[in-house]
Amino acid sequence: MKFRKNIIRLLVLSSLLFIFSCQTRVVSPTKPLQDNSIDLYKKYTIQTKDAKSQRIEVLKIDATKIYGKNKAGEMVEIEKNEVREVKKPDYLVSAIIAIAAVAAVVFIPI
Known part of the structure; x- marks a missing residue:
């Protein structure tokens, strides 16, 4: 019985970790950035070509830049041609x- 409780705790912990780490790639090197790839006022993790990742809420997109706000409330500007990967x-x-x-x-007996 104690073994089963430990397994359940381990599964709950690993499932929580899995939930918080799961993201969908919106833009990647094989899937280029297009005008409708990113929705406004949603949170994304944007990785640039110099391997820096920033988690921002996208506020505005124009022809050359993506404008957003990070968790600290600071405004962030990212050049579109510097974007390597975008995850949501x-x-x-x-x-x-x-x-x-x-x-x-x-439900499956061991």
């Missing part, structure tokens, strides 16, 4: 996968 959080899919994993462990 996808919590719903992560939650469904985590619930399915926990349900599988609970």
Whole structure:
């Protein structure tokens, strides 16, 4: 019984970690940045070509730059031609996968 509680705790902890780390790639080297790739007023993690990642809420996009606000409230400007990768959080899919994993462990006898 104690072993089963430890497994359940481990699964809950790993599923929470999985939920917080799951993101969907919106832009990548094989999927270039287009005008409709990024939605305004949503949060994204943007990685530039010099390997710096910034988590921002996108406020405005023009022909050359992406404007946003980071967690500290500072305004951030990123050149579009410097963007390497853009990711957005996808919590719903992560939650469904985590619930399915926990349900599988609970209902399938070992």
